[in-house]
Amino acid sequence: MIAAPLAQAGEGFVRDRSGDAGSCVARDGVCPDWIADNLDRYVDPLLRHVLLTVVALAIGFAIAFALGLLAHRRRWLVAPIVQVTGILYTIPSLALFFLLLPLTGRGFLTAEIALVSYTLLIIFRNVIAGLDGVPADAVDAARGMGLTDREVLWRVELPLAVPEIAAGLRIAATTTVGLASLAFFAGAGGLGDPLYADLNFKSNVLVAGGLCVLLAIVLDLAVLAGQRVLTPWTRVAR
Amino acid sequence: MTVPPAPAGDRPAAATTPAAELRFEEVVKRYPGADAATIEGLSLTVPAGEILVLVGPSGCGKTTAMRMVNRMIEPTSGRILIAGRPTAEREPAELRREIGYVIQQTGLFPHRTVADNIATVPRLLDWSRDRIAARTTELLDLVGLDATFAGRYPTQLSGGQRQRVGVARALAVDPPLMLMDEPFGAIDPITRDRLQNELLRLQRAQPRTIVFVTHDIDEAIKLGDRVAVMRPGGHLAQYATPAELLLAPADEFVERFVGADRALKRLALGRVRDLPLERPALVRHDDPSAWVRAQLGDAEVPYPLVVDPDGRPVAWLDEDDLAAERVDAAAGSPVAIVSRDDVLRDAFSTVLAHAVQYAAVVDDAGAVVGVLSSDAVARELAPAPAPAEPEPAA
Numbered sequence A: 001m002i003a004a005p006l007a008q009a010g011e012g013f014v015r016d017r018s019g020d021a022g023s024c025v026a027r028d029g030v031c032p033d034w035i036a037d038n039l040d041r042y043v044d045p046l047l048r049h050v051l052l053t054v055v056a057l058a059i060g061f062a063i064a065f066a067l068g069l070l071a072h073r074r075r076w077l078v079a080p081i082v083q084v085t086g087i088l089y090t091i092p093s094l095a096l097f098f099l100l101l102p103l104t105g106r107g108f109l110t111a112e113i114a115l116v117s118y119t120l121l122i123i124f125r126n127v128i129a130g131l132d133g134v135p136a137d138a139v140d141a142a143r144g145m146g147l148t149d150r151e152v153l154w155r156v157e158l159p160l161a162v163p164e165i166a167a168g169l170r171i172a173a174t175t176t177v178g179l180a181s182l183a184f185f186a187g188a189g190g191l192g193d194p195l196y197a198d199l200n201f202k203s204n205v206l207v208a209g210g211l212c213v214l215l216a217i218v219l220d221l222a223v224l225a226g227q228r229v230l231t232p233w234t235r236v237a238r
Numbered sequence B: 001m002t003v004p005p006a007p008a009g010d011r012p013a014a015a016t017t018p019a020a021e022l023r024f025e026e027v028v029k030r031y032p033g034a035d036a037a038t039i040e041g042l043s044l045t046v047p048a049g050e051i052l053v054l055v056g057p058s059g060c061g062k063t064t065a066m067r068m069v070n071r072m073i074e075p076t077s078g079r080i081l082i083a084g085r086p087t088a089e090r091e092p093a094e095l096r097r098e099i100g101y102v103i104q105q106t107g108l109f110p111h112r113t114v115a116d117n118i119a120t121v122p123r124l125l126d127w128s129r130d131r132i133a134a135r136t137t138e139l140l141d142l143v144g145l146d147a148t149f150a151g152r153y154p155t156q157l158s159g160g161q162r163q164r165v166g167v168a169r170a171l172a173v174d175p176p177l178m179l180m181d182e183p184f185g186a187i188d189p190i191t192r193d194r195l196q197n198e199l200l201r202l203q204r205a206q207p208r209t210i211v212f213v214t215h216d217i218d219e220a221i222k223l224g225d226r227v228a229v230m231r232p233g234g235h236l237a238q239y240a241t242p243a244e245l246l247l248a249p250a251d252e253f254v255e256r257f258v259g260a261d262r263a264l265k266r267l268a269l270g271r272v273r274d275l276p277l278e279r280p281a282l283v284r285h286d287d288p289s290a291w292v293r294a295q296l297g298d299a300e301v302p303y304p305l306v307v308d309p310d311g312r313p314v315a316w317l318d319e320d321d322l323a324a325e326r327v328d329a330a331a332g333s334p335v336a337i338v339s340r341d342d343v344l345r346d347a348f349s350t351v352l353a354h355a356v357q358y359a360a361v362v363d364d365a366g367a368v369v370g371v372l373s374s375d376a377v378a379r380e381l382a383p384a385p386a387p388a389e390p391e392p393a394a
Helices: A004-013 A032-073 A075-090 A093-104 A106-132 A137-144 A149-180 A192-197 A204-229 B060-067 B092-097 B115-116 B120-124 B128-141 B148-151 B159-170 B189-205 B215-221 B244-247 B252-258 B261-270 B288-296 B344-352 B374-379
Strands: B022-029 B039-044 B049-055 B077-082 B099-103 B179-182 B208-216 B224-233 B237-242 B281-282 B304-307 B314-316 B336-339 B358-362 B369-373
Touching: A004 B179, A004 B252, A032 A075, A032 A106, A032 A192, A032 A204, A075 A106, A075 A149, A075 B092, A075 B179, A093 A106, A093 B314, A093 B358, A106 A137, A137 A149, A137 B099, A137 B179, A149 A204, B022 B060, B022 B304, B039 B060, B039 B077, B039 B237, B049 B060, B060 B077, B060 B179, B060 B208, B060 B215, B060 B224, B092 B099, B092 B314, B099 B159, B115 B128, B115 B344, B120 B128, B128 B148, B128 B159, B159 B179, B179 B261, B189 B215, B208 B215, B215 B224, B215 B244, B224 B244, B224 B252, B224 B288, B237 B244, B244 B252, B244 B336, B252 B261, B261 B344, B288 B304, B304 B369, B344 B358, B344 B374, B369 B374
Parallel strands: B049 B208, B049 B224, B099 B179, B179 B208, B281 B304, B336 B358
Antiparallel strands: B022 B039, B022 B077, B224 B237, B304 B314, B358 B369
16 A cells, blocks of 8 residues: 555544444544543644744745746746746645655655745746836836846835735745645644544544644735735825 | 044035036947947037937937936947046946936836935935935925825825926935936826926026936927937937027928927017017006097007006906096906016917907016017017028128
8 A cells, every 4th residue: 555654644643432432532523522632632733734834935935036036137047947846836745755755755854845846836936926017117217216236126126026925925825734734644744644644533634624724824814914014005095 | 633524425415516517429329130220429518507308209219318328228339428427437326326317107116105215316325314304305395295295105196296206306316417208298288387397497496417308399499408309210310409499490300390380389488578568558447538548649559458556457448448438447358468477489379369469468466567469479480580691701
């Protein structure tokens, strides 16, 4: 069986079925009592999930942003970067984990390489789109007033590209939260650990899945809040 | 004891930055692969403190010529000198900070408030916060914007207001040279007229050298101390004062570009005070008609003009109105009123719009100082005697 080397991932989460055969737990149901008693067991996987997601987003953003700046002034780079990151984006995540196993082994690093790969295309495209969307007259005026290329980039182009870049980051954040739930296949833990350990048990699926959704929403709102702080001009009354 | 030197950027600006002379010397711009040059051997000198208007149809290279001044475009050959110094010697960014730059789309930064937009170049030059704040207030006032505009974003302004901010931003460090690329091109005619007048007012208060690009010959004639008419292919067709351009177009292209109504356009150059005014018979409401008729004998205008106690024009009277024993102001015809400072074109148009072909000319207080007749304007339009040809010595 193909998943054999990974099967031990969720072993810690086997529930106690010794109770009454007719009990909620034994019937795989949604059991508030069980959830209340076992919620603390999800804290570590959740924190691990947050770590997987945030580190992947930070590294992915750093790489894609740098590539975006590089390609902004060297337009010929855009097509090859989109192609390469596009290929990374289309490799099924499970396949990527297995491809990486012989190279980087099981664990955090393998998971991060895969997760980062999936953020690159989204963030890169949005950085480029954001910079392309900056009004040409603002850039012309900036240069004409004596701003150097670097000053034009940091004082005019990037601030005006923030809404578009933030939009890319939000999509990447939501996607990464979802993909990180597969990281346990690479032995990297996260909410996938408890989730896949007992997919039949509705209480387990509800808590693990629910925490994933909650995390995605929180990250999305965090990026949105950051964007609003950075772009006061987009909210003025006209 | 010595006073520590002020930080470099904090030296108070000289009261007036001297305007700089601008010189094009055999400037050529040729793009690789293009058959024809964009600019072909452009040579001209703009004396310090004058407005050069580059005018011509689309594709004549006028904007290219302007953008070569601050090295936004590099000439293929030839050189450009500002105050005698070749621009090629300067770092482009450093050079541009000393040259005001205004473009049609305004180029205001949408993410910055009006005050921050104006502070762009002062910040690059490390001015102190206090100095920037003081200068911003001063500039908003100079371009006719209320101080409350400082905190607004460009999207909250009208087109005319945005262009005012654009001009204020270009004036921030008091540059000796300004480049303006169709700055009023996208603005409604009434606001454009007002902004043009304000530019001339600013220029009178503190002359600086301005390169102004437009495709509108009327704007060129109104604003330019000198006008360079360019024809497609980047050739300078004529470089002259507006009056010379209208009186003696260099060739058929200029003549066509200036327009068939160039005689009328000359009216845009003169002002009412430049013409000899005629003396009317000034009368008051309730004056005896017989006395009024006697006054007409001395006057140069055949109709008596009723004025109020402050000397302001009220009505023209004709023979029928004088049939009554005494003058009745309400019976007269409405008076066209022009100011001594109006351009002749506007004044003439006012005269033509009224039944009586005379306009009362008033001073700043509104009191009548004379009368402008359509005949006087027509005499002004009569072809001027050709400039005397230098006669060969007899």
